[in-house]
Amino acid sequence: MTYGPIAVKGVPALERYRLGYVDHTYLRADNYGAANPHLIAKQAGIGCAQALGGGLVAAIDGMRFVVPVPSAYARPNKKYFGPKRGITWLNMINDQAFGIASKIVSGTDRDCLHALDVIFGSGKGRRADVIVTDTGSYSDLVFGLAHLLDKEYRPALADLPDQKLWRVQADADYGALNALARGRLDLGKVARWWPDILRLVGSIYTSAVNPYDVVRMLQRDGRPTAMGEAINIYGRIYKSVHVLALIDDEGMRRGIKGIRNLQEGRHDLAQKVFHGRKSQVFQRYYEGMEDQLGALGIVLNCLVLWNTVYIDDALRQLRVQGYPVLDDDIARLSPFIRKHINVHGRYSFQRPQSGGGRCVNLTPTTQR
Numbered sequence: 001m002t003y004g005p006i007a008v009k010g011v012p013a014l015e016r017y018r019l020g021y022v023d024h025t026y027l028r029a030d031n032y033g034a035a036n037p038h039l040i041a042k043q044a045g046i047g048c049a050q051a052l053g054g055g056l057v058a059a060i061d062g063m064r065f066v067v068p069v070p071s072a073y074a075r076p077n078k079k080y081f082g083p084k085r086g087i088t089w090l091n092m093i094n095d096q097a098f099g100i101a102s103k104i105v106s107g108t109d110r111d112c113l114h115a116l117d118v119i120f121g122s123g124k125g126r127r128a129d130v131i132v133t134d135t136g137s138y139s140d141l142v143f144g145l146a147h148l149l150d151k152e153y154r155p156a157l158a159d160l161p162d163q164k165l166w167r168v169q170a171d172a173d174y175g176a177l178n179a180l181a182r183g184r185l186d187l188g189k190v191a192r193w194w195p196d197i198l199r200l201v202g203s204i205y206t207s208a209v210n211p212y213d214v215v216r217m218l219q220r221d222g223r224p225t226a227m228g229e230a231i232n233i234y235g236r237i238y239k240s241v242h243v244l245a246l247i248d249d250e251g252m253r254r255g256i257k258g259i260r261n262l263q264e265g266r267h268d269l270a271q272k273v274f275h276g277r278k279s280q281v282f283q284r285y286y287e288g289m290e291d292q293l294g295a296l297g298i299v300l301n302c303l304v305l306w307n308t309v310y311i312d313d314a315l316r317q318l319r320v321q322g323y324p325v326l327d328d329d330i331a332r333l334s335p336f337i338r339k340h341i342n343v344h345g346r347y348s349f350q351r352p353q354s355g356g357g358r359c360v361n362l363t364p365t366t367q368r
Contacts, residue, residue: 029287032294036100036301043098043305048312051330053095058128059259060115062088062105063267064279065293071284075107087281089293092118093263094128097304097335099297104289112139116211119151120204130154132256141218141228143242144235145211148201154242156256163243166236181240185233193230200227265336270300272338307335 012018043049066086067074074085090111091102101121105114115133130152138155146153157163166183167174174181190197203209218228245252271279274296283289311333319325 027291027295029290029294032298036298039298039301039305040094040098040100043096043301043308046308046312048315048330048333049096049098049308049335051327052097052333052335053259055094055096055098056128057095057130057132057255057259058092058100058119059095059132059263060090060092060111060118061134061260061263061267062090062108062111063270064088064108065281066279067281067283067289069282069284073104073106073284073286073289075109077108080108087289089296090114090118091297092128093259093266095259095262097262097266097308099266099301099304100128102293102297104286104293110139112142113215114212115142116145116149116204116215119146120149120207120211127151132156132259134260135159140232140235140239141215141224142235143239144231144233145201145204145215147235147238148197148231149205153238154252154256156260157243157246160243160246163239165240165243177244183236185236187233189226189230190234193227196227197231197234265334266300266304269303269336269338270296272341273299273303273343275343303338303341304335307337311335 040055044055049055064080064086065088066081066084068084071085074087076085080086086107088105088108088111089102090105091099093099101118103114103118103121105111111133115131119127119131128151131146131154133153133155135155135158138157143153163180164183165177165181166185167181168185168187170184200209200214204211204214218225218231224232281289281292283292315325315330
């Protein structure tokens with residue numbers, strides 16, 4: 001049996017050459033994913049970005065979008081979508097303000113179910129070692145899996161005074177912490193499941209299985225399986241250490257707050273860029289949503305790279321002119337500045353004759 005091309009002669013849009021052109025050049029999620037590591041590497045080499053951070057700390061948070069058209073992938077939530085349905089764009093940025101991964105989540109499903117998917121969906125290159133999330137992405141199971149996967153997990157716990165710490169020995173004396181350490185860890189359960197846990201973690205690390213499927217598999221109707229409970233117990237060890245560190249280490253608290261504020265700044269910029277849609281996604285299917293919000297993500301990264309390049313040039317010029325430029329001051333500069341960004345009208349992208357230097361006019365040419 002032979003197969004012919006799916007093409008219609010006489011219809012220009014369906015001719016072979018046109019289908020081939022679309023297949024090779026149409027911008028979609030796969031293209032964005034292939035391009036993004038090059039942008040990340042370019043920005044990471046700029047001094048201004050290096051003053052913001054080392055690129056190995058990342059934060060995960062979600063933006064909500066209403067889907068006003070019928071879609072099986074959208075879900076209701078009156079708090080975020082009113083009478084309509086919507087989706088969550090769960091995205092991850094590093095401490096250099098660059099978006100490194102994202103995922104479309106149906107409705108407002110708990111972020112913790114998808115956090116590991118985002119972490120291990122960040123493509124090529126070195127992944128972040130420290131992961132910061134909000135309370136919605138927190139669970140004992142994610143604590144356990146994250147540390148088994150060699151990630152330091154630092155959720156911002158909103159109910160910190162009510163958190164329970166865990167102990168191995170019931171009669172151990174922890175002094176002032178006795179009242180907090182009211183949970184008991186059964187390490188025997190962890191030992192019994194340890195070989196299976198290691199195989200499961202190896203499967204996630206090598207991408208043999210999807211992290212989201214693993215998290216769902218380890219829970220049935222909201223209750224953990226036997227292996228899931230063993231990983232929960234393991235995670236509570238690191239949760240107890242994390243809670244104590246949050247109480248004791250002001251620098252850690254500031255660091256978590258800092259990168260979460262950085263992500264809020266990126267979301268604010270996203271609202272400006274996405275202005276025409278008013279936080280609405282009109283795609284009915286997952287692939288279309290992924291393409292549209294993937295385009296938003298790479299545009300945001302291009303803007304951050306543009307701003308970083310020109311901020312770095314400005315700082316270099318200030319140094320040449322003898323102005324004191326302090327690293328602490330650079331770390332407080334925002335790569336999300338937007339007054340020079342024109343999101344209205346039609347644009348001309350003809351390359352200016354800059355003579356190898358930077359463009360003098362930083363505002364895109366607009367044709368009214």
